[in-house]
Amino acid sequence: MPIDEHLARTKRRDAALNSERLMQAAREVFARQGLSATLEDIAQHAGVGVGTVYRNFASKREIIETLYDAALDSVLADVQTALEIQDPWVAIVTFFEVTASNQAQDRGLCETFLGHDGFGPDERIAEELVAVVSPLFDRASEAGVLREGVTVTDIGPIFAMLDGVYRMSDARPDLWRRYLALILDGLRAGDRPALPVPALDVAAFKTALTAAD
Amino acid sequence: MPIDEHLARTKRRDAALNSERLMQAAREVFARQGLSATLEDIAQHAGVGVGTVYRNFASKREIIETLYDAALDSVLADVQTALEIQDPWVAIVTFFEVTASNQAQDRGLCETFLGHDGFGPDERIAEELVAVVSPLFDRASEAGVLREGVTVTDIGPIFAMLDGVYRMSDARPDLWRRYLALILDGLRAGDRPALPVPALDVAAFKTALTAAD
DNA sequence: CCTAAATGGAATGAGGCATTCCGCTTAGTG
DNA sequence: CACTAAGCGGAATGCCTCATTCCATTTAGG
The missing domain is CATH 1.10.10 (Arc Repressor Mutant, subunit A)
Incomplete structure (x- = not known):
């Protein structure tokens, strides 16, 4: 039929x-x-x-969902790609650079990720993100290339920070690279003081990424 | 009379x-x-x-101006206080911590500083900020405690980044300290690669801080 | 007590935006 | 070529959110 x-x-x-x-x-x-x-x-x-x-x-919402469900998948794929890189530190760097680059070029994508869309909480994003990115961080941790105390959940605030930079400079679309470099230097293992306050735990991470605005 | x-x-x-x-x-x-x-x-x-x-x-705008003209002055005063600290690096750290702490507790203040208020560009803020903070950075630069290539105008993106963190965690009002620490580690002189792209120049800094949203 | 100052909060008006409606256009068919 | 229903444009509708205004009522202070 x-x-x-x-x-x-x-x-x-x-x-x-x-x-x-x-x-x-x-x-x-x-x-x-x-x-x-x-x-x-x-x-x-x-x-x-x-x-x-x-x-x-049917509605504006439907457009957005159609568009960014696909986008989300593509980001998850980027993570998988980074995981295939041998050097654990280079993998981390690559992950951040690829993802940040995508977000720098797509303000809607940023809003979706940071929960600044006008819709309710979408736990799915936070959930999948942690699940998929964790191995990347675990591997780097075990290899000893990550600073003491750095965890997966640090990616939330880090992307929130980069978002602030994107929005600040239409005239300098690559300015974020400067500050991502700064942050990555801070994430790397080395002779440094401990970070003053702990990272978010996974529950708080989800809340933080889905808090409405 | x-x-x-x-x-x-x-x-x-x-x-x-x-x-x-x-x-x-x-x-x-x-x-x-x-x-x-x-x-x-x-x-x-x-x-x-x-x-x-x-x-x-007379209007909402008048309230905001009354409130934050005073606030702006107080921040400028904080800078002066930092300048009185002997150690150039500690002065920088103190400046960021005091200012970030104020902004973390006052979302309106952040919006004023980052030009996210609904009003037109206010060049005054950017102008005074550069003027007042410059000596702090110059001194640190001369003392060799600042990473190569770091300039005053980096404060714009840095505060924009911290703003992203504030908004992410009502539940953890001090989370910003973690990421400020990360950033400060990155700003400090040391054996590091050069930063990939240059900072904003002063003109671009003004534009960036006054760009409407 | 009296009266001008002060007040609360309903009413007004402007603006923005998703969504709906309907008379007109046009692709595709026989 | 003519016909017809699928498609179309965009004006109209309805809903909100807010700053700002207005005025009948209350009250401080002489």
Whole structure:
């Protein structure tokens, strides 16, 4: 009973094109302006009217979820890539650089990760993030290349810090590299004093990443 | 012709009290909720009606300016205090700790400093900040305790980064100390690679601090 | 007690934005 | 080519959130 297939097959070609354009426009507009961009902005960027947006998506929220579910997966994949790097320290550095680079180019992605989207808590992100990144940190810890007391949950505040830098300098899109370098130097094992207060525990990490704004 | 004095003298005692309460309420509410707190919030916190707010201030903007002009001066004073510390490195550390501590307790203050208030650019802040903090950095530089390439303008991104941490953890009001320590370790002279990209120049620093959101 | 000062909080008005509606356009078919 | 339903644009709607204004009522202080 290929009813759906039949309907899909008869979708007009121009409609399909607009659908593509809209996805792309949403990606670009949310990346540049963040999730508070209006559907009007997106429609205009795609060269269509708002009505057309609603022919393709049920709501703004649906657009965002469609867009950033995929994005989340891609970040998780980046972590896997970093894990394949032999040197545990280089793997850590690579993980931060790749992820930060993605986020620097996509304000909507940042908001999704830091829970600054207008939606309720999404524990899934925090949960998966810890699960996937942990091995990276564990390995570095065991190899003795991580500073005493540094843990996975430090990635939350670190990405929050980098977010502050992205937003500060449209004119210098790579400024974050300077401060990430600073932070990474601080994370590396060496002859240093202990850090003054402990990192978040995993429960607090989840809360912190899902606290509404 | 003490006309004003006469009027002042005849101000009702309850009115004067409300005036005090309002100032205090505004301080507390803006500190906790940021500058987007409503006048309704403030009035309620002070135990008065909104009408009374307008008897004491012409507009929301006036309240904010009154409140944070004073706050700005006090920060500039903190810098002067740090300058009196003999050890150039300890002075730097103290400056960051005192200033960060103030900002951690006052979200409105952060927004003012980072230009996230809803008002136009206020170059004055950036200008004075550079002027006053420069000697602190110059002295540390000359003493050789600062990492190669670190400049005054690094304070902008650094405070932006710390802001990200404050907002992440209501439950851990001192978490910022951990990450400030990390950053300070990175700022200190030592056997390290050069930082990958240069700091903002002073012009870019002003732009960055006054860019609207 | 009297009265001008002060007050509370409902009402106003502006602005922003997601979502809906509907008359017009046009792709695709026979 | 003509026809028709899928698609479309974008004006209209409805909902919010807030700063600011207004005025009937209360109250300090002489």
